[in-house]
Amino acid sequence: MNTFKIKTLRTTKTHIDYERYQRTPRFPACYICSAKPIKTYTRWKLIENEFPYDEVATKNDMIVPLRHGTEDELTKEDLREFEEIKKDINDKYDMILENTHKQKSIPGHFHLHLLQIKEREVRA
Numbered sequence: 704m705n706t707f708k709i710k711t712l713r714t715t716k717t718h719i720d721y722e723r724y725q726r727t728p729r730f731p732a733c734y735i736c737s738a739k740p741i742k743t744y745t746r747w748k749l750i751e752n753e754f755p756y757d758e759v760a761t762k763n764d765m766i767v768p769l770r771h772g773t774e775d776e777l778t779k780e781d782l783r784e785f786e787e788i789k790k791d792i793n794d795k796y797d798m799i800l801e802n803t804h805k806q807k808s809i810p811g812h813f814h815l816h817l818l819q820i821k822e823r824e825v826r827a
């Protein structure tokens with residue numbers, strides 16, 4: 704068995720499943736565009752991350768614009784509504800996480816990760 708290092712917030716199993724999924728050609732090409740919403744806003748939707756950051760989180764959803772596009776393509780109206788959505792989701796998640804460009808696996812469709820962080824027992 705070969706060992707190698709990876710940077711991921713996923714468990715090894717989820718990471719391997721994710722890499723396999725990425726190598727599989729599919730239609731439609733953009734997972735975010737085709738993902739069923741948990742909740743729909745005027746310009747955004749809340750979707751589940753099919754390959755969650757399960758090493759660190761018990762829940763990993765994503766907030767994404769309905770329209771396919773990069774961060775640079777967001778309009779003032781998009782950003783205004785996002786500020787409202789942040790208030791709506793503030794008590795439902797612990798963290799909003801944005802990957803830098805080199806870690807983005809879907810750079811063509813802007814998305815932010817919403818995380819409920821795993822609890823762990825601490826002895827002090």
Ligand SMILES: [Zn+2]
Nearest residue numbers: 733736771812
């Ligand atoms: Zn898309």
